[in-house]
Amino acid sequence: MSAQLLTSGVIFGLSIGSIFFLMAIGLSLCFGLMRIISLDQLLYYSVGAYLTYSLTLVTGNVWLGVLGGVVVAGIVSFAVERLIFRRIYERELTFSMITSFGVLIGGIGVIKFFWGVVPRPVPVPLMAQIDIIGTEVPVYRLIVVAIAFLVYAGIWLFLNRTITGKAIRAGIENVEHVEGLGINVSRLFTITFIIAGALSGLAGGLHAPLIMVDPSMGLEVLAFVFMVVIIGGLGSIKGTLISAFIVGQVVSLGSLIYAPLAQMAPFAIMLLILLVKPTGLYGSPLLKR
């Protein structure tokens, strides 16, 4: 494999890993705090992508489209949390998984109704390329990676430096004890769900220029996002970031070596890590409701 191919593969892996991170962080936080498997995050990813497509058509500015996608994805996730999840938090984990899958499938139907089934292209907002070790690398992919790191820093600051963030961290350990201190946990759930939805929307908006936007785009990345969450350790932000980049690199470099590896290798890595560390890289055995 040439150095140029390798460099371009690594950059591709970093950018796809960044998208996985932005999507998986919502799933991870939702499980950590609310003990739900929120597959509907993949719907907000699609919503973010489609809003980016439509707003770009209207305004001609992809970044405005991404911003609109984030806002609308946050609003949709807020509505879903209020109307559906609030009623099922007390139920078994599988119940939330099936319900959220229902929301995802129903949402895909709504997307098909409004946008049709034909895949839609979104222009890349920045066509510039820079030279890295003799390889031309698209600047947009580097911006995606930088945004993922900024989001990680923002989430870290939120969870560690704000009282609401600390309450969420405490809730990840023990919801009942948080409530016993007079803190409205239900409000924490809503805040977390909106953050998760908005970040999934951001992932969709950023990913849109790199792929064709189509109704089932969420389902296509479902397995990868799940792997990221499991490898990183449920509820761990740091673990999710590292795991997202591992999966991104395995997909990218795997496809360069032998195309089917891109689909297969992440599963092998996941199984290997779970054999050594069943809670994932940074998962805590303390996680209990």
Place this chain on the structure above:
Amino acid sequence: MPPLDGMATGTGELLAVTGLNVSYGESKVLFDVNLHIGANEIVACVGRNGAGKSTLLKSIAGFLKLNSGTVTCNRVNLVGRMSYDIAKMGIKYVPQDKKVFSDLTVQENLELGSYATKDYNWDRVTDYFPKLKALMERKAGFLSGGERQMLMIARALLGHPKLLLIDEPTEGLAPSIVSHLREVFRELNKAAALVIVEQNLPLVCAIANRVYALKEGRIVAELADAASIRADVCEKYL
């Protein structure tokens, strides 16, 4: 919800529980429980494991749904209120499990106690437990059992609660810490009523004004005077 003004300031009845029935799924745990707590009283609940003592405290604190019965505090109905709402009203529950927020520092644990109550006077609550002052930056997960208990009580004291529901506070603690807690409970009782679930009978006899004995989900005895609050009497119900 505003705090319950005047709670625990007089000598009248603070909390009244009548006809309380509680189940975990199909399994009924409390049967027609009636009790009352006076302002500035220390009331102990004794009984064997599984007698329903912890369930009683959790029911008062709003963590469990009642099958039937009423719980009032200064004649304000607590049934149907969320547990966080009841905590904000000044009724704090200190669980038995000694589980602090281990990923947070001692100070951050106290910050969470201040979050809803807006009482940031950590000096006041750590005055009861001076050891905590030196541990403010330590992750709570690294505290000993006694230090965790101190932190949980200190955290609950923020916001000047009028009623503390404390579940098995001395379980597994060294005698010196138990003695310290005994003095702290006496001190706390100057400003708040305490309901303590406890198996440590010397402690119960030293501090309780009244004792309820529970057996198989029912209150089977009420010991209301110093002559009857004796270890040998209480022991019959363990």
